[in-house]
Structures are given as C-alpha cells and as structure tokens.
Amino acid sequence: MKTILNTPIALKLSACIGLSEHELEILGQLLKQSREIRVGQDLVQQGETNQAAFILMSGWVCSYKIQADGTRQIVDFQIPGDFLGVRSVLFHTSDHNIEPITEVEVCEILIPRLLDTFAQHPRLAMALLWALSRDEAMVVEHLVNIGRRNPAERMAHFLLELGARLSLIGAGSKTGFTCPLTQPLLADALGLSAVHVNRVLRQLREVGMATFRDGQVVFDNYDRLVAFADFDSSYLDQAGPLLT
Amino acid sequence: MKTILNTPIALKLSACIGLSEHELEILGQLLKQSREIRVGQDLVQQGETNQAAFILMSGWVCSYKIQADGTRQIVDFQIPGDFLGVRSVLFHTSDHNIEPITEVEVCEILIPRLLDTFAQHPRLAMALLWALSRDEAMVVEHLVNIGRRNPAERMAHFLLELGARLSLIGAGSKTGFTCPLTQPLLADALGLSAVHVNRVLRQLREVGMATFRDGQVVFDNYDRLVAFADFDSSYLDQAGPLLT
DNA sequence: CGATTGCTTGAATCTATTCAAGCACTGTGG
DNA sequence: CCACAGTGCTTGAATAGATTCAAGCAATCG
Incomplete structure (x- = not known):
C-alpha cells in the first residue's frame, strides 16, 4: 500500500483545506499503482471513450484542443498534485487531448470505489469538488x-x-x-x-x-x-x- | 409547491439525460419561491461572501470578471435552465459578477437540503455534476x-x-x-x-x-x-x- | 553527420484598435 | 412638450500592434 503523505497532492490539499493524515491515507487507497509515461505517448486523445482519471504524481502535462486547421489551444498545464481527465470520465468521452511535456508519473483513480468513499468521508468529497472548482x-x-x-x-x-x-x-x-x-x-x-x-x-x-x-x-x-x-x-x- | 415540468431546466435535462417526471419533481422541491430581478440590479458581485446558487427560470444574464483598468471579460451568458453561482457557493466567495441583461426570474437552490437529496436520488447528483461539467x-x-x-x-x-x-x-x-x-x-x-x-x-x-x-x-x-x-x-x- | 527543434532577430504585411463623427432611439428633467 | 444626455449602431481614417516570412544559430537525436 502506497502512502500519499508528502506527495504534491497532499501538500496542495493540506495548504488549502487541511485534511487529516487519516483522510489523506483514505485518499491514497483510491489510487492504483503508479504508471510512467514517456514524452510523445499521449495520456488522453480527443474523442476517446471510457477514459480513466488520474492524479499527476510527478512531471508536467498539458491539456489542449486541436482544430481542423491544425492550430491548437492549450487549456491548461498540469503540475504534480493536479487531477487529470475528470471531465472525460463524467462525459464518458474526452473533448480534449492530454500530452506529457516531461517524463510523467500518474496514479489512476479507482472510480467505482469513489462513491463509497464519499459516503463515508464527505470531507473528501468536498475536497474533490473544491479542487475541481479551483481548476x-x-x-x-x-x-x-x-x-x-x-x-x-x-x-x-x-x-x-x-x-x-x-x-x-x-x-x-x-x-x-x-x-x-x-x-x-x-x-x-x-x-x-x-x-x-x-x-x-x-x-x-x-x-x-x-x-x-x-x-x-x-x-x-x-x-x-x-x-x-x-x-x-x-x-x-x-x-x-x-x-x- | 411549484412544478418544474415544462420549464427550461426540465427541457434541458430531459434532452440530455432523461430524468423521470418524479425525479424532476424532487428537483423542483429544492427550489425556493422564484424572485424577479430588474436590469441594473446585480445578482452577484465579485468578492461577496455567503452567496446563494440559483436556477435561471426566464431572461438572460451574463457572468463576467472586471479588471483594474475597467475592461471586463464576459465569461458566459446564461439562458433559462442554466445554473448560476454554483462555484461561488463552493468557494464561499464569488470570483465574478453576475448581471442581468433582461428582466430575469430566478429560483434559489436550497443548499442544505441538497446533500440529503443526493443520497436518496443519486441520479440527480449525477445530473448536477453533468450540468456543471457541461458548463x-x-x-x-x-x-x-x-x-x-x-x-x-x-x-x-x-x-x-x-x-x-x-x-x-x-x-x-x-x-x-x-x-x-x-x-x-x-x-x-x-x-x-x-x-x-x-x-x-x-x-x-x-x-x-x-x-x-x-x-x-x-x-x-x-x-x-x-x-x-x-x-x-x-x-x-x-x-x-x-x-x- | 544530416535532420529536427527551439531560440533569436529584422523587415514587410496584415489586422484590430483607437479616434472621430453622424444617426437613431430612449428616458429624464425643465 | 421639448431639449438634452445616454446608449447603441454604423462608417471612415489613422495608428498601433501581432503575424508572417525569412534567416542564422545552437543543441539534440537518430
């Protein structure tokens, strides 16, 4: 079992919300084993379905939309501690691409267990909502x-x-x-x-x-x-x- | 008790999600009596705290941010059936202004009863999340x-x-x-x-x-x-x- | 070592803004 | 009732500003 104490996501949430160590541990249990992604290997592609959500553990990525004429608009850069692809999960299909800028390490979020956890730890649910509102x-x-x-x-x-x-x-x-x-x-x-x-x-x-x-x-x-x-x-x- | 069947919010959710009439009625019970707002009378001001959330029943409003030099950026126009000020509630303080463009009718959302409702009608919770993701x-x-x-x-x-x-x-x-x-x-x-x-x-x-x-x-x-x-x-x- | 990518600079072009002015409409106060 | 101020729409001319094109340099990578 991984711990997420002393990770960027813990630092971020602690600075803004002040979750207890216990709550952070619960959050950590929602994370599958981490995965490494190389530059050039996209995490999410526009139009893909059944996409997963991630927390970025290390490295930088960018989310962008690409147009018919080839120009693109980068919507945001994500840094360690940020969520990736949450909207893609809710929408079932991704309306944007996510591309690594550096070598990247991500943890996939176990969506099925998310709702149970929220019922037991409402403060965590609010923390997620807060983080999404911040985004x-x-x-x-x-x-x-x-x-x-x-x-x-x-x-x-x-x-x-x-x-x-x-x-x-x-x-x-x-x-x-x-x-x-x-x-x-x-x-x-x-x-x-x-x-x-x-x-x-x-x-x-x-x-x-x-x-x-x-x-x-x-x-x-x-x-x-x-x-x-x-x-x-x-x-x-x-x-x-x-x-x- | 008001019904929200045949209102813009019901039309919108039905077109995209297909809630039952019963579920729409439950949603309607979260709405306080409607209120009318005249042009020139702002709904939300940047920096205000303890803000409420609304559903727009009729009329148009715009959400905007204003800068030190007086220029402003309108983030979005809201039309009947849209939510107003949800992020202001989550953040406790509003980071933007909301201004009516026409005469406007809004229903305030009863936040305290929202969580209870979600526990009993998870499809409604998902519908709200979907609407926010769409925004x-x-x-x-x-x-x-x-x-x-x-x-x-x-x-x-x-x-x-x-x-x-x-x-x-x-x-x-x-x-x-x-x-x-x-x-x-x-x-x-x-x-x-x-x-x-x-x-x-x-x-x-x-x-x-x-x-x-x-x-x-x-x-x-x-x-x-x-x-x-x-x-x-x-x-x-x-x-x-x-x-x- | 050639190819690719990023950084840097200059010159020409294009495009949006600013300034200015006139018109129409609305609402207000004398 | 009318003059006036305010707001929105429209157009032209001058200006300011970003893009495009072009070129050279440095670093990296197969």
Missing part, C-alpha cells in the same frame, strides 16, 4: 487573460499563476521556479505566435520584471510584476468554505 | 474560441453555440433565434472592440452566412456557417455516461 476558476482566469490582457500582461500573469501553483507543492517561490515549457508551448497556451512570445519575454527581461532562460523563470521584481499583471492569487489558495 | 466544457470552448479563432470565426462559433443551447430549451432553431445581446456585450465576451464587432457582423451578413439585426439572429446558411466556424455541438447535447 474551473483557473480556466476562467485563463480566459480573462487571453481575452482582455495584452501579450506582456498575459505572459506576466501566466508566469505568476504558475509560480503560485508551484509554491503550494514546494516547487517554486517568489524568486522563481524551474520550468520545462518551451516558447511554442507558451504560444499555444497564450494565443500568440512563437515569435511574439520570444519578443514579449525579451520585453519583460529588459524592463527588469522577469527572466525566462534555460528552463528557469526568475522573478526579477515580484511586486512590480504583480502590479503589472493585475494578479490576485486568491482563487488559487483560498480554503473551501463548506469544509470548516 | 466547464463551454468555458473551455470559449477559451479556444478567443485564443485560436479569428474574429469572424469566433463570432460564427459563438452564435452557433448560443443557437444550439437555445434549441434545447425550445427558444431557437437552425433558422435563428431572438437575441437581446448588444454589440458592446458581444465585444466583452469575444475579446474584441465594439467597433470591430460591428464590422465582423457586417462581414458575416455580406457573405450570406448570418444576420444579426434588431435583436434577431438569422442563420442565412447554417451548414456553411458550421463549416466556417469549425463547430461541433457534441459538447452541448451529449448524454452523460454514468446515467445509463
């Missing part, structure tokens, strides 16, 4: 980002959100974080061309707000970046209310 | 729309989605629908300027695909519009799988 809040924020912020603000907001998420699982700080994303990936996430992503990154670097180079994001001036991007992290780390 | 799928599609489609395709896709949603509740068809949205509202939803919305609408009209005039959307050539917008409605009317 939706991130998509909404992403929408605002693309719809109403200019490219530089958009990039700044994106880097800050990622930094805040990584901080919760101990993989980032107000100084910066290690980041495996490429400029083409950023372009597909932010609705820009890869060339323009490059220019925007240079811009942020030249004004001394943030530097992204060699797989490292450095916040050169965190407070100024927050002000510039109009960033408010409360949707990321706010405790759920029905859990008090 | 999230719409936000994701909206994201793709703004991120990776040009303004004309964006408008076309938006009108088609709205038409499909309205068809489910008997308020639209492949011919068109009545639509209370103004060009400034469309601009805030699609991430464009109001001026450009006007030009894009003219463009769609001139090539004979769709006409939006005097509060009426007319699909002049439905099939061509669908091809142009790369529109696939399966995320809107697909039956949930766990409900078979």
Whole structure:
C-alpha cells in the first residue's frame, strides 16, 4: 500500500483545506499503482471513450484542443498534485487531448470505489469538488487573460499563476521556479505566435520584471510584476468554505 | 409547491439525460419561491461572501470578471435552465459578477437540503455534476474560441453555440433565434472592440452566412456557417455516461 | 553527420484598435 | 412638450500592434 503523505497532492490539499493524515491515507487507497509515461505517448486523445482519471504524481502535462486547421489551444498545464481527465470520465468521452511535456508519473483513480468513499468521508468529497472548482476558476482566469490582457500582461500573469501553483507543492517561490515549457508551448497556451512570445519575454527581461532562460523563470521584481499583471492569487489558495 | 415540468431546466435535462417526471419533481422541491430581478440590479458581485446558487427560470444574464483598468471579460451568458453561482457557493466567495441583461426570474437552490437529496436520488447528483461539467466544457470552448479563432470565426462559433443551447430549451432553431445581446456585450465576451464587432457582423451578413439585426439572429446558411466556424455541438447535447 | 527543434532577430504585411463623427432611439428633467 | 444626455449602431481614417516570412544559430537525436 502506497502512502500519499508528502506527495504534491497532499501538500496542495493540506495548504488549502487541511485534511487529516487519516483522510489523506483514505485518499491514497483510491489510487492504483503508479504508471510512467514517456514524452510523445499521449495520456488522453480527443474523442476517446471510457477514459480513466488520474492524479499527476510527478512531471508536467498539458491539456489542449486541436482544430481542423491544425492550430491548437492549450487549456491548461498540469503540475504534480493536479487531477487529470475528470471531465472525460463524467462525459464518458474526452473533448480534449492530454500530452506529457516531461517524463510523467500518474496514479489512476479507482472510480467505482469513489462513491463509497464519499459516503463515508464527505470531507473528501468536498475536497474533490473544491479542487475541481479551483481548476474551473483557473480556466476562467485563463480566459480573462487571453481575452482582455495584452501579450506582456498575459505572459506576466501566466508566469505568476504558475509560480503560485508551484509554491503550494514546494516547487517554486517568489524568486522563481524551474520550468520545462518551451516558447511554442507558451504560444499555444497564450494565443500568440512563437515569435511574439520570444519578443514579449525579451520585453519583460529588459524592463527588469522577469527572466525566462534555460528552463528557469526568475522573478526579477515580484511586486512590480504583480502590479503589472493585475494578479490576485486568491482563487488559487483560498480554503473551501463548506469544509470548516 | 411549484412544478418544474415544462420549464427550461426540465427541457434541458430531459434532452440530455432523461430524468423521470418524479425525479424532476424532487428537483423542483429544492427550489425556493422564484424572485424577479430588474436590469441594473446585480445578482452577484465579485468578492461577496455567503452567496446563494440559483436556477435561471426566464431572461438572460451574463457572468463576467472586471479588471483594474475597467475592461471586463464576459465569461458566459446564461439562458433559462442554466445554473448560476454554483462555484461561488463552493468557494464561499464569488470570483465574478453576475448581471442581468433582461428582466430575469430566478429560483434559489436550497443548499442544505441538497446533500440529503443526493443520497436518496443519486441520479440527480449525477445530473448536477453533468450540468456543471457541461458548463466547464463551454468555458473551455470559449477559451479556444478567443485564443485560436479569428474574429469572424469566433463570432460564427459563438452564435452557433448560443443557437444550439437555445434549441434545447425550445427558444431557437437552425433558422435563428431572438437575441437581446448588444454589440458592446458581444465585444466583452469575444475579446474584441465594439467597433470591430460591428464590422465582423457586417462581414458575416455580406457573405450570406448570418444576420444579426434588431435583436434577431438569422442563420442565412447554417451548414456553411458550421463549416466556417469549425463547430461541433457534441459538447452541448451529449448524454452523460454514468446515467445509463 | 544530416535532420529536427527551439531560440533569436529584422523587415514587410496584415489586422484590430483607437479616434472621430453622424444617426437613431430612449428616458429624464425643465 | 421639448431639449438634452445616454446608449447603441454604423462608417471612415489613422495608428498601433501581432503575424508572417525569412534567416542564422545552437543543441539534440537518430
């Protein structure tokens, strides 16, 4: 039996909700043995049925939708501790693709036992609902980002959100974080061309707000970046209310 | 006691899930007496706590986020039969505003009795989860729309989605629908300027695909519009799988 | 070692925004 | 009852901004 204490998912839920060790152990029992996925080997494909849900244990993946003309929109990047493919399970069929960015380790969630567990541990059910609501809040924020912020603000907001998420699982700080994303990936996430992503990154670097180079994001001036991007992290780390 | 048979919410759920009349009656018992809201009187404000959730019985509203510089992004329009403010309840505090576009009638959902009901009628719980997943799928599609489609395709896709949603509740068809949205509202939803919305609408009209005039959307050539917008409605009317 | 991918930069083009102005309609207060 | 302000729709002209095209460089991988 695996323990999930001291894993990213435990860190995340503890930071936001404060589940007991016992409850975390129960959650751990819903996880099948972990599986490794290599780059180039997709987890979920658009249109697939009978899909499983996962928790990401290590590595980064991205969820995206692809269009007829070949362009794609990355909906979100998932980092350790995040759920994968929950909507695909509810919908029975996946409306998006999930692709690993780095080597990845996932645990499959045992759906059949989920409902029983929820009956016995309602706080866990609420924790799941809270986590899903948080995911939706991130998509909404992403929408605002693309719809109403200019490219530089958009990039700044994106880097800050990622930094805040990584901080919760101990993989980032107000100084910066290690980041495996490429400029083409950023372009597909932010609705820009890869060339323009490059220019925007240079811009942020030249004004001394943030530097992204060699797989490292450095916040050169965190407070100024927050002000510039109009960033408010409360949707990321706010405790759920029905859990008090 | 109100009945919710023959209301938009019943039409929507019946089209997609097939709840029994009995189950719909149970759902109806979760609804407090309906309330009317005038234009200019907001339902939910960003940052408010202890918010309630509603079902929209008649009229249109929009959910939006507002930024420091005054620009806003409309996340979605809600039409009769849609849920309002569910995420605000789960998060205890609202991260967005909800504003009526027309005169509106809402029913408040009695949250305390919700959990009991779910224990006795698990199909209803799944129906709610399905509806919430559908909402999230719409936000994701909206994201793709703004991120990776040009303004004309964006408008076309938006009108088609709205038409499909309205068809489910008997308020639209492949011919068109009545639509209370103004060009400034469309601009805030699609991430464009109001001026450009006007030009894009003219463009769609001139090539004979769709006409939006005097509060009426007319699909002049439905099939061509669908091809142009790369529109696939399966995320809107697909039956949930766990409900078979 | 050739092929692929990502990063970087410049120049030309295209596209959406902004600014400006006129028109129609609605509701308000003198 | 009418003048006026506010809002939405429409169009043209100027501007700002992102994309596309093109090219060179570095690193990685078969």
